[in-house]
Amino acid sequence: MNLIRRLAAQEDLNFLLTNRVPRQALTHFMGWYSQIRSPLLARASIALWRQFTDLDLSEAEPRRYQSLHECFTRALKPGMRPVTPDAALLASPSDGIVGACGPVRGTEVFQAKGFPYTLQELCGPTQDVSAFADGQFITLRLTSAMYHRFHAPHDATLEHVTYLSGDTWNVNPIALKRVEKLFCRNERAVLRLRLGASAGPAAGLPVALVPVAAILVASLRLHQPDLRLHLRYQGPNEVPCDVPMTKGQELGWFEHGSTIIVLLPPGCALAPGVGPGVTVRQGQALARLPAARD
Structure with missing residues (x-):
């Protein structure tokens, strides 16, 4: 029961932190922030991002990202996503x-x-x-x-x-x-x-x-x-x-x-x-x- 209550409390906290906030204001802010062209800021932001996700850039085309937006929308190296050829x-x-x-x-x-x-x-x-x-x-x-x-x-x-x-x-x-x-x-x-x-x-x-x-x-x-x-x-x-x-x-x-x-x-x-x-x-x-x- 303690585990169930703890998981429920974690879900409550997750929901509060990601939804009971000014969602549109945060979204506008992220849109502005991600477009700032600064390689130093981009590197720092990506390093912080990696602390919370399993971000893997090994498949991406090698490059020095000028902004966080460039990393978000990255292209992949050729051949990294083969498409099934079966027409059916x-x-x-x-x-x-x-x-x-x-x-x-x-x-x-x-x-x-x-x-x-x-x-x-x-x-x-x-x-x-x-x-x-x-x-x-x-x-x-x-x-x-x-x-x-x-x-x-x-x-x-x-x-x-x-x-x-x-x-x-x-x-x-x-x-x-x-x-x-x-x-x-x-x-x-x-x-x-x-x-x-x-x-x-x-x-x-x-x-x-x-x-x-x-x-x-x-x-x-x-x-x-x-x-x-x-x-x-x-x-x-x-x-x-x-x-x-x-x-x-x-x-x-x-x-x-x-x-x-x-x-x-x-x-x-x-x-x-x-x-x-x-x-x-x-x-x-x-x-x-x-x-x-x-």
């Missing part, structure tokens, strides 16, 4: 720890046991989510020390980007067990893609990636279309586009670490070994596409 498999768009995942029940999914939300609440009122009803969903949580760039999961066309402003709750497991519909409250974007001809029988099917911001993050950089989405973004919330992507092509990056929710239509299935608590790397098999169309 959807590749993970990012590194991450798999959270809640599995079948979409109608249009309802879960962020944690007993904490449901709907696809419409996640994607916003402008989105038609019927294509993902009774499909599959996969939640990928990026820790602060992980590789923060995300990539196209298959040959596809990026057809639409929706930006939804919101809060910056922490997205760690402790908060997910305490804050209802957390992903639907936080700042996020919805990236709608359509699979290309190389997907075989699955060609033409939709896939959605929903990057969700969190405390100290709240900034998402997309390469095409050229957008930087953040709490002070003043541009259009709906961005139609027609951008062809190849499997593994870089889409953009988070400026710290957060979550990507992958939405798949019916007929898809999780790849073997993918389940809650499993750490995946960008490019590895995440889901199997339908072998035939109804």
